Amino acid sequence: ETGVTQTPRHLVMGMTNKKSLKCEQHLGHNAMYWYKQSAKKPLELMFVYNFKEQTENNSVPSRFSPECPNSSHLFLHLHTLQPEDSALYLCASSSRTGSDYGYTFGSGTRLTVV
Amino acid sequence: GENVEQHPSTLSVQEGDSAVIKCTYSDSASNYFPWYKQELGKGPQLIIDIRSNVGEKKDQRIAVTLNKTAKHFSLHITETQPEDSAVYFCAASLNDMRFGAGTRLTVKP
Numbered sequence: 001e002t003g004v005t006q007t008p009r010h011l012v013m014g015m016t017n018k019k020s021l022k023c024e025q026h027l028g029h030n031a032m033y034w035y036k037q038s039a040k041k042p043l044e045l046m047f048v049y050n051f052k053e054q055t056e057n058n059s060v061p062s063r064f065s066p067e068c069p070n071s072s073h074l075f076l077h078l079h080t081l082q083p084e085d086s087a088l089y090l091c092a093s094s095s096r097t098g099s100d101y102g103y104t105f106g107s108g109t110r111l112t113v114v
Numbered sequence: 115g116e117n118v119e120q121h122p123s124t125l126s127v128q129e130g131d132s133a134v135i136k137c138t139y140s141d142s143a144s145n146y147f148p149w150y151k152q153e154l155g156k157g158p159q160l161i162i163d164i165r166s167n168v169g170e171k172k173d174q175r176i177a178v179t180l181n182k183t184a185k186h187f188s189l190h191i192t193e194t195q196p197e198d199s200a201v202y203f204c205a206a207s208l209n210d211m212r213f214g215a216g217t218r219l220t221v222k223p
Contacts, residue, residue, distance in 0.1 A: 002157065002159065004157070006157075033211075040123075040215065041215060042118070042212075042213045042214060042215045042216070043158075043203065043213040045210060045211070045212075048210060056210065090157050090158070092157075097209070097210065101146075102148050102160045102163055103148075103158075103160065103211060104160070105150075105157030105158045105159070106157050107155065107156050107157045108156075108157050
């Protein structure tokens with residue numbers, strides 16, 4: 001375990017479903033991130049939260065809705081997804097946002113949209 | 115924004131040989147360059163990093179070099195072992211982290 005826990009590990013959902021991904025860290029970090037990892041593509045930054053405030057929304061479709069109730073928890077709410085949204089969704093945390101803080105990643109949620 | 119390119123996309127070496135992965139970045143202001151290793155079923159794990167005021171850093175069998183003028187940096191793994199087989203990602207950071215597309219390294223016993 002890295003200190004960043006993601007649940008569930010696997011999720012299969014239909015295009016009309018609503019589901020949520022959860023990320024939890026107990027590293028005392030103040031910044032949390034959602035990344036999308038698709039085959040043969042670079043990691044795509046989706047959202048950034050710093051001290052619970054969203055500081056970046058990287059042009060993500062509104063069918064993805066993040067929530068950060070506190071510095072230790074991060075959610076990604078999903079609704080009316082498309083098959084092309086199938087991917088590995090990674091959560092990461094760092095001490096804070098900025099240019100020289102390494103990220104700690106969770107193991108990801110493998111999402112399949114059918 | 116920052117753009118990071120990584121080569122090669124796949125690399126196969128014999129156990130005991132060295133492996134080199136190269137990355138270039140576009141924003142000369144980027145000042146932090148981490149490398150991550152991702153094993154099957156796991157998230158990326160930080161293995162080594164270098165800051166812009168340093169040209170080279172070594173940790174046992176892995177080393178990273180940075181050429182700020184040319185805007186490229188490289189990961190070197192010596193005496194490779196089968197457990198080094200994984201996908202490796204470089205990244206460059208200014209205000210947020212931008213990743214390369216990854217290199218799948220296979221070390222044959």
